[in-house]
Structures are given as structure tokens and as C-alpha cells.
Amino acid sequence: MHTTSIDGVPAFVADGPAPVAAGLVFGVGRQDETFVRSGITHLVEHLVMGGVGRRAIEVNASVDLTTTEFTCTGPADQVAAFLRDVCTQLADPPVDRLQVEADVLRAEGGTVASPPVAHLLGELYGADGPGLAAVPEPALLALTVSDVRTWSARWFHRRNAAVWWSGPVPADASLPLPGGEVPPRPAAVPRALDTPAWTGSPFPERVTLAARTGVRSGVGACLAVLRSRVEDELRHRRGVSYAVQTEQVPVGPDEDVVVLSTDVRPGHEAVAAHVLWEQLVALALHGPRPEELDHERAVLEAVLDDPRSAVEEARSHARDRVTGTTPVTRSELRARATALTPEAVRVVAAALRDAALLALPEPLAAGPAGLPRWPEWSQEVVLGREFRPTRRSGAPPAARLVVGEEGVSLFLDSAERVTVRWADVVGLVRVDPDTSRVHGRDGFALPVVASDWRDGAEAEALVRAAVPAELHVLADDARDGAVLLVKAPVHRVEEAIGVTRWEATLVGDERWTALVPDEAHPSWEWAQRLAGVSGQRTVALAVRQGRVDADYVLYERGVEVDRHRWGTVHGDAGRLARLTGADPAAVAGALFRSGGPDEVVDHLATVLDLPEDAVRLLRGEAVQEPRRVAGRGVVGGMRAAVRGDFAPPPGSGTWTDRYAALGRARPWWYRLLNALAAVALGVVAVRALTAWDGLGGWSVVVAVVVGLLAVCSAVEVRPPRRPAPGSPGG
Structure with missing residues (x-):
């Protein structure tokens, strides 16, 4: 592999077998988005691929947590043409199909990780950074042309790009990307909860373990040994599983989340969880056997000896370049594998054990012995105005909604409660005419259903007023x-x-x-x-x-x-x-x-x-x-109505509209009639007070009412303040 540059974009070139393959990688992915703008990177990718159009060669594009990549395979000149056209489209994304592509993404329903892995990322990181992998995009249809163009200009430029290439690079290859500055990428911040622990999972017949770890020597070998041990026990010895899978998910420079997942026959989930945890603990205590480590070294040597590994090395270096990860060459991998000791693998296993989160399918009520449950309810509450459930809500009698200065809490009972603090809100999603959903950075969310609570409209208004307007979105299904x-x-x-x-x-x-x-x-x-x-x-x-x-x-x-x-x-x-x-x-x-x-x-x-x-x-x-x-x-609206700003065209409208227009125009005969009426009504009011003794106390009431009518008529005697709409001069 050798490095070069194409129009200022770092290029990593490997001597791979035909046909030519290449990929343009950008350092932006799902975890760089915000909750309310979730899916915007994927939307840019769809718009660009739609603008590029169909090709005779194999082309594709993808978005993961940390990168976006456009790939192609075919003759060198066609590969170069495809990447050039991608750059042209990124410089000015075609937005004419914005709503159509947003609907396509809704239909696709894809994620940047498999559902069990995404679920654990959400548990570890909440609804922020890597945890966004677990969050369905709430408002794709709310993304605007301005949003797309701003996002593309911010991330898709030559300073945030790298390209990998297998085979000869054409002399006329070009990557006409705009310039730009690389935005800061905050470090992924996990939730401040203790591990190891176990948590519930919505995926039946699957047990998954995840742990945060640094990118260091021994992680791959540790995962490989653990996978082999679990597979031997669950598949070959007990026959309750078919495949055990491992994955290393990059979440930042030199930081991964490692995952081990296994399917399991119904009814044997507890057995699989016990075996997985037991094997990790054993590896953390005693390390791998020498023959296990020798086997993994041989597997790695076979991979590195494969001619295709040079292309993977180039692709890895391109991704490392845009994510800020320290690159590792094939020769360095060989040296590390040779120097790797059982004790080094044991230390890695111990770190994974201490950081582990084990996901068990519901309705398992307990994890392996001694492993505590990850908190499934909020640990804190807020004080404020309490709202009690209506009789028709179906909520438990003890339920209450509390809206305060610091946040909102939903209590189902004394132990089951969800709290979202205003300082931690990442989005307020309007779901339907009666329901809004408040999402917190820690991954907790609670619905505010106006009809479920006494004075529920006031509760919803308090919540909407407390959340910044830029975090309000309308759910796609409600649009x-x-x-x-x-x-x-x-x-x-x-x-x-x-x-x-x-x-x-x-x-x-x-x-x-x-x-x-x-x-x-x-x-x-x-x-x-x-x-x-x-x-x-x-x-x-x-x-x-x-x-x-x-x-x-x-x-x-x-x-x-x-x-x-x-x-x-x-x-x-x-x-x-x-x-x-x-x-x-x-x-x-x-x-x-x-x-x-x-x-x-x-x-x-x-x-x-x-x-x-x-x-x-x-x-x-x-x-x-x-x-x-x-x-x-x-x-302002009432003043405008009095002025006649909303008056119908002349000669139209109801009799009340026409009478209101007459009151604004006040022609001479209209004012004369009102003057006569004011005098007549004034006389009646005086007579009511002086001559109608038979009415008793009612004479005062009659006098007051008639007197007010006289005042109203007298007011109408004034000239109009301005011509009526539609009249001469109006």
C-alpha cells in the first residue's frame, strides 16, 4: 500500500486484484447528528446517489456510526467517473426529490447497527452520540432543503474526506470537493451507571453482551477466544445455539464497543446467558490456553497472507484518517500477534468483564448469579405541579404527572417512574393531537397525553413552554x-x-x-x-x-x-x-x-x-x-378586527358583516339616526328614574340599561377614523 493525494484528498492505494475497487469516505455518521435531526446524513447520501443515477458498474453507499462511504467496483475509468460525480453532487446536493427520499428512508427503516447491537448502544449512551443508533428517526419529513445543504457543506468536503483504491489510479482521476473546516467531534459520553450489569431486551431468542473498550492489542484475540468457547459450549455440546457472532463497533478515536451475540432455542435463554457470562469470567481469571492463542495467531496470519488484505488495509487507513483513529499496518498487526501473551489477553478479558452489559430477552426476571440489573426506571424525580389521572385514562390510581421548574416526572407507582430534566431534553415529539413525547439524553422518554390527566391541556402547555422551540418536532406519522x-x-x-x-x-x-x-x-x-x-x-x-x-x-x-x-x-x-x-x-x-x-x-x-x-x-x-x-x-387580532382588516369585499358577507362595515363608514344619515336615538334613549332613561315609581327597584335597572344604549348610540355619532374598506379613498 502507498499513500498519495487526489485534489487534496488523502488517497490510500493498494495493489489489489481486478476489477478496480474504490471508496470515498467521510468522517460523519449517525452519532454526529442530533435527536431531532436524526437521519440527515443518510438523507444526504440518498439524494447524492439519486443524483448520480444508475451505473453500469457496481456502486453503493452506506452510513454507519462514524463514517459515510461511497463505493464502486469496475473498470478504472468508470470508477473514477463515479467518484467524481459523487463529489459534484455533494458540492450542490440535488434537493428536488427531498420529500420522496425522506419517504424512502421511512420505508427502509434501516439502522447503522443490527437491532440487538443498537439496543445496547442505546442502553450505554442514551439518546446521544452512539446511542442514536437505537433511536428511530422521529421527523425525517421535517428536514428542509436548508438543513440538507448546511449539513452537506459542514461535513462533506475535502478536509473531512479520504479515498481508498485498489489497482491503478487513472492519471485524470479527480475529486472536486469543496473546501471546509473539520467540525469538532465531541467524545462519546456513556451514561454514568455501574457495570457489570444485565438489562432486558426486546429481542426474543437472543442473548447479547456489549462492553466499552479502548482500541488496543489483544481485543480481537480475546473476542475470538471467547466466541470459540461459547460456541463450543452452546452449539457443539448443548445444541441450543446455531451461531455466535462478534463485532467491534467504533464509537470514537481509539474507542470501540465490542459485542458478542448468540441466538438460542426458545426456553434456553437463561442457559445461554449463564454460559456466556461464565466463559467471560473464566477468561478474565485464567486467560486463554496456549493452543487457543496459537490458533488465533494462525487465523490472523492466514487473513494477512490473503492478497485481498491489502485492499482492506487501504480501506482501514482511509477510515482511520477521517475518524482520527491511530492506523495500524499489516506488519504491525503481525508483530503484535507474535508478541501477544496469555496474560495480555486475560487483562483485556478482565476489562471487558468489568464493563460488560448483558442483554437478556424478556420476560427473564434475573441474570446470572451476582450480576445486578441495569436501572430500568429513572433514579431521580422533580418537584412541581401535580396532575392526577382522569377516570377514563386507564392509568393506575396512584399515577401522577409532575411538571416543575427542573423537568417532568411520570409516576406509575412509588418505584416505577420516568424523569426527564429540561436541561437534558433532546427532543419533544408531537405524536398526535392528544400526545407529545419528551425524550431525555439518558434515553428515557415519557408521553404527555392531555386526555389522561385532569387539566391535561395545561400540563401539555407547561411542557411545551419549557422545551426550547428548536427541539419541537412533529412525528412523521402525524404529519x-x-x-x-x-x-x-x-x-x-x-x-x-x-x-x-x-x-x-x-x-x-x-x-x-x-x-x-x-x-x-x-x-x-x-x-x-x-x-x-x-x-x-x-x-x-x-x-x-x-x-x-x-x-x-x-x-x-x-x-x-x-x-x-x-x-x-x-x-x-x-x-x-x-x-x-x-x-x-x-x-x-x-x-x-x-x-x-x-x-x-x-x-x-x-x-x-x-x-x-x-x-x-x-x-x-x-x-x-x-x-x-x-x-x-x-x-393585535382583536384590534385588527375592530379596524375592519378582516372585512369582506363590499356587497358581500352576512348582515352582521354589512352592519359592521356601516359602523366603520358612518355616513351622515347613519350618524343622524344615532344622534336621534341617543336623545330618545336618554329621555327614556331619565323618565325611568323619575316617573316610573310603580317599577320600584327595577326602574334603576331599566335606567342603567337604556342609558348604556344611549351612550353607544352617541359614540356612533363621531365621524369615521378612516374610510371603510372598499369605499372611496379606502
């Missing part, structure tokens, strides 16, 4: 991507939005208003917030037209009353017709119509007589003059 159709004129919806702090894009007419929600609030939140804009029977329809299918959710007074998905879930055509005033037969035909998403939604729009611009929004098309409305808060 409907719908257009909200409100059965009310545009000016009414504008007025309802005016008293909020939200923003939306509106189009519509006197009958329907189509609203495109902002990123922070899904359609069901808007339906709740806008309830009442056209009286107590506000009707709203959240229509979603996707690439694959289409559906709607029907709301009355802000409450979901029905839903329909064409071809699968059938809604109530009669209810939709009654609430929208459409023809029942036509509505029924629209709901049972077959065809693609465009066709069925277009037919529904015709039946409901939706405005043309609303139909364009449903299709995802641009409209010429949409209204972008921003809320002004309660005070």
Missing part, C-alpha cells in the same frame, strides 16, 4: 401533508388566524377557504384552532393527495367525525353531504369512484364546488395570488 378546506369565507378564516401566532397560506371564495398549514402545525391542529370561525358548526375537511393514494379527514367543531381513503377505508357519504350541503348521491359517487389520486380528488372537488385555486393547491400546484396570513396574537 398528514393535507390541505385544510374550511367551509367558511376567506375573511372569516383570516379573522380566526389573526388572534393566533400561526401562519398559513389561504385561497378561497365566499363558501370555501383552502388553507395550507405551516410546518409547525398539522391540519388537525388548525381544524381545532379554527373551530367556531363560522359559528358553532364549523366544518373542515383535511384532504391529502399523495403520490400513491388520497384520503380525507372530516372535522365538525374541531373534532374528527369521519375519515375516508379511496379504495381502502370508506367514509360516511351521508354525513359528508349533510355537513357540506352537497348532493348526497353525488357525494356517494365521489367516494366510491375508482382511479388515481388526481382523478378521485378532482371529482370530489367538483361535487363540493371547490374554488379553482383550492383544487390547484390540492394538486400541489402554484396559485397566482395566495394570501399569506400571519397571526397577530389575541390583542
Whole structure:
């Protein structure tokens, strides 16, 4: 192997067999992300590979905990062309397929480690750094074009890259990456809990052990000897297992998490756990036998003598370069293996024993003798306002939710409790209209379900106010991507939005208003917030037209009353017709119509007589003059309503709208009538106090009421402050 440079990118070149293989490696992976931006590295990789397009050669890309790698195999010129195109795409990631690729990642559901390994990384590190391997990406659809471009510019540049290559490098090979500075990568910080210990695992018929360790001589040999011993005992002697696997997971410069995992026949999990732990303890006490160590040396020599090992050495050096790990050459590996002693392996085994965390499948109630259980509940609580469960919540009678200045605690009973401190929150995920989930850095999370607690809406509001806004995300499954159709004129919806702090894009007419929600609030939140804009029977329809299918959710007074998905879930055509005033037969035909998403939604729009611009929004098309409305808060919104900012166009609206417009214009005859009314009402008020003795105490009440009406009429005598909207000069 020799080293060179291609356009400033370190290159590690090995003389490998044909065909040529190469890989471009970047020092960024899953553990460099944050909880709320989980999956962004994988998303960049997908966008770049989509931009590169299909190739005649074998190409691939992957993201693990610490690196992202683009690989290819084929003729040298095509390999060079692929890597060059990858660099071009990284300099300006193609974002036109952002939402599609985000959906692809949701469908893929992949992780950077096998599920049992990811689970233990989460136990060891919580929901931060390497522990993010255990966390499903909560909000891929919330990642924006700006997020992607910023992330790519931060990490995917020549200062954070290295390339490995097997075979001759073409003279015209180029890697046109942008420049940049390598961001600091904080050291992985494990949870401050005592080991060795055991913990529960959601994976049946599998026992797994993990331990943090430094990258040093003897770790590989120790794992190999331990694997052989466990396999001999479980498979060859007892017949309860098929395969025992080992893995070294890099989590930082010169730091690994080593893993040993075995499958096991149902009902024999406790036996497998006992054997695994017993063999590790024995190796830590007595070390390997000389013949075991000789066998592992021979295995290593065979690997190093394989011509393909030179390519693996080049790849290892490229990865070490971008992660800051100390590289080790093949000759150094040979020397270390020759010098390795049984005592050195024993010391490594003792370190693994002391740092071990053993994962046992539920419902095992105990681990090997003498091994304590890893804490499954929070060790601390917070003080604050207590919320008790409602009768319908199904929570234990002793349950309570405590929201305080330092954090939030959920108590199921005196021993079972979960606490997340505000200083340790990594994300607040809105799951559905009633539920938010608070995630802590230590991996604990608790749901806040408003309907489960008395005054639960206040509890949820306190939690949302305590968590910084940048940590609020909407779960992908809760993001409907719908257009909200409100059965009310545009000016009414504008007025309802005016008293909020939200923003939306509106189009519509006197009958329907189509609203495109902002990123922070899904359609069901808007339906709740806008309830009442056209009286107590506000009707709203959240229509979603996707690439694959289409559906709607029907709301009355802000409450979901029905839903329909064409071809699968059938809604109530009669209810939709009654609430929208459409023809029942036509509505029924629209709901049972077959065809693609465009066709069925277009037919529904015709039946409901939706405005043309609303139909364009449903299709995802641009409209010429949409209204972008921003809320002004309660005070600002009420002032705007009094000024007439939300008045309907002249000659339209209800009688109350027209009367309000008249009160703002105040023509001469309107003021004259109010002056006469004020005088007449004043006379009546005086007479009530002086002449109506038969009424007794009621005369005072009558006088006060009539007097207030007289004052209101007198106020209307003033000239208007400004022309009414739509009037000359207005």
C-alpha cells in the first residue's frame, strides 16, 4: 500500500486484484447528528446517489456510526467517473426529490447497527452520540432543503474526506470537493451507571453482551477466544445455539464497543446467558490456553497472507484518517500477534468483564448469579405541579404527572417512574393531537397525553413552554401533508388566524377557504384552532393527495367525525353531504369512484364546488395570488378586527358583516339616526328614574340599561377614523 493525494484528498492505494475497487469516505455518521435531526446524513447520501443515477458498474453507499462511504467496483475509468460525480453532487446536493427520499428512508427503516447491537448502544449512551443508533428517526419529513445543504457543506468536503483504491489510479482521476473546516467531534459520553450489569431486551431468542473498550492489542484475540468457547459450549455440546457472532463497533478515536451475540432455542435463554457470562469470567481469571492463542495467531496470519488484505488495509487507513483513529499496518498487526501473551489477553478479558452489559430477552426476571440489573426506571424525580389521572385514562390510581421548574416526572407507582430534566431534553415529539413525547439524553422518554390527566391541556402547555422551540418536532406519522378546506369565507378564516401566532397560506371564495398549514402545525391542529370561525358548526375537511393514494379527514367543531381513503377505508357519504350541503348521491359517487389520486380528488372537488385555486393547491400546484396570513396574537387580532382588516369585499358577507362595515363608514344619515336615538334613549332613561315609581327597584335597572344604549348610540355619532374598506379613498 502507498499513500498519495487526489485534489487534496488523502488517497490510500493498494495493489489489489481486478476489477478496480474504490471508496470515498467521510468522517460523519449517525452519532454526529442530533435527536431531532436524526437521519440527515443518510438523507444526504440518498439524494447524492439519486443524483448520480444508475451505473453500469457496481456502486453503493452506506452510513454507519462514524463514517459515510461511497463505493464502486469496475473498470478504472468508470470508477473514477463515479467518484467524481459523487463529489459534484455533494458540492450542490440535488434537493428536488427531498420529500420522496425522506419517504424512502421511512420505508427502509434501516439502522447503522443490527437491532440487538443498537439496543445496547442505546442502553450505554442514551439518546446521544452512539446511542442514536437505537433511536428511530422521529421527523425525517421535517428536514428542509436548508438543513440538507448546511449539513452537506459542514461535513462533506475535502478536509473531512479520504479515498481508498485498489489497482491503478487513472492519471485524470479527480475529486472536486469543496473546501471546509473539520467540525469538532465531541467524545462519546456513556451514561454514568455501574457495570457489570444485565438489562432486558426486546429481542426474543437472543442473548447479547456489549462492553466499552479502548482500541488496543489483544481485543480481537480475546473476542475470538471467547466466541470459540461459547460456541463450543452452546452449539457443539448443548445444541441450543446455531451461531455466535462478534463485532467491534467504533464509537470514537481509539474507542470501540465490542459485542458478542448468540441466538438460542426458545426456553434456553437463561442457559445461554449463564454460559456466556461464565466463559467471560473464566477468561478474565485464567486467560486463554496456549493452543487457543496459537490458533488465533494462525487465523490472523492466514487473513494477512490473503492478497485481498491489502485492499482492506487501504480501506482501514482511509477510515482511520477521517475518524482520527491511530492506523495500524499489516506488519504491525503481525508483530503484535507474535508478541501477544496469555496474560495480555486475560487483562483485556478482565476489562471487558468489568464493563460488560448483558442483554437478556424478556420476560427473564434475573441474570446470572451476582450480576445486578441495569436501572430500568429513572433514579431521580422533580418537584412541581401535580396532575392526577382522569377516570377514563386507564392509568393506575396512584399515577401522577409532575411538571416543575427542573423537568417532568411520570409516576406509575412509588418505584416505577420516568424523569426527564429540561436541561437534558433532546427532543419533544408531537405524536398526535392528544400526545407529545419528551425524550431525555439518558434515553428515557415519557408521553404527555392531555386526555389522561385532569387539566391535561395545561400540563401539555407547561411542557411545551419549557422545551426550547428548536427541539419541537412533529412525528412523521402525524404529519398528514393535507390541505385544510374550511367551509367558511376567506375573511372569516383570516379573522380566526389573526388572534393566533400561526401562519398559513389561504385561497378561497365566499363558501370555501383552502388553507395550507405551516410546518409547525398539522391540519388537525388548525381544524381545532379554527373551530367556531363560522359559528358553532364549523366544518373542515383535511384532504391529502399523495403520490400513491388520497384520503380525507372530516372535522365538525374541531373534532374528527369521519375519515375516508379511496379504495381502502370508506367514509360516511351521508354525513359528508349533510355537513357540506352537497348532493348526497353525488357525494356517494365521489367516494366510491375508482382511479388515481388526481382523478378521485378532482371529482370530489367538483361535487363540493371547490374554488379553482383550492383544487390547484390540492394538486400541489402554484396559485397566482395566495394570501399569506400571519397571526397577530389575541390583542393585535382583536384590534385588527375592530379596524375592519378582516372585512369582506363590499356587497358581500352576512348582515352582521354589512352592519359592521356601516359602523366603520358612518355616513351622515347613519350618524343622524344615532344622534336621534341617543336623545330618545336618554329621555327614556331619565323618565325611568323619575316617573316610573310603580317599577320600584327595577326602574334603576331599566335606567342603567337604556342609558348604556344611549351612550353607544352617541359614540356612533363621531365621524369615521378612516374610510371603510372598499369605499372611496379606502
